[in-house]
Amino acid sequence: MAKGKHKAKGRISGSSGRFGPRYGRFIRKSVNQTEKIQRAKHLCPKCDTVSVKREGTGIWTCRKCNYKFAGGAYAPQTPGLKVALRNIEASIKKEA
Template identity: 70%
Template sequence: MASKSKKTAKGRVTGSAGRFGPRYGRFTRKMVNESEKVSRAKHLCPMCDTVAVKRVGTGIWECKKCGYKYAGGAYVPQTPALKVVLRSIDTKGV
């Protein structure tokens, strides 16, 4: 008997972008899938250092443990520009 493994088409995007079906192109669905995966994941809290930060709304992030609520990026809690600023602040204090 053959093994009962799932066979998927080469290059097919699954996950949250599967709701689009064949529409919008493979690259667009792949980008949507990656950004939604990051935005729905739990992130590190800047106050209590616990992985408990969830997205409440567009750009609003809240820690489920300590209740700390702050503004961040639309899909990630810390934007790349914020990381650059934090790095420059840390080096100037030394």
């Protein structure tokens, strides 16, 4: 092994590796998980293709159909939105 080169010990930390040993293991782990979700491609609500990318905080754009919509800061659909959509569907079924 060449002088000054170290092998990675343990798990590779991913995007939170930029923090080094700072901030603690669990904070770095949660940052890594949210950034993985944030940078992934998501399902478009309009054309149903996996091509939605984050443009900015809460702004999401489909690369295929150019549909731009507001969503969560780190994911296009927040858990609160999913609950709201479920309630709307249930009320529509109740009326019909």
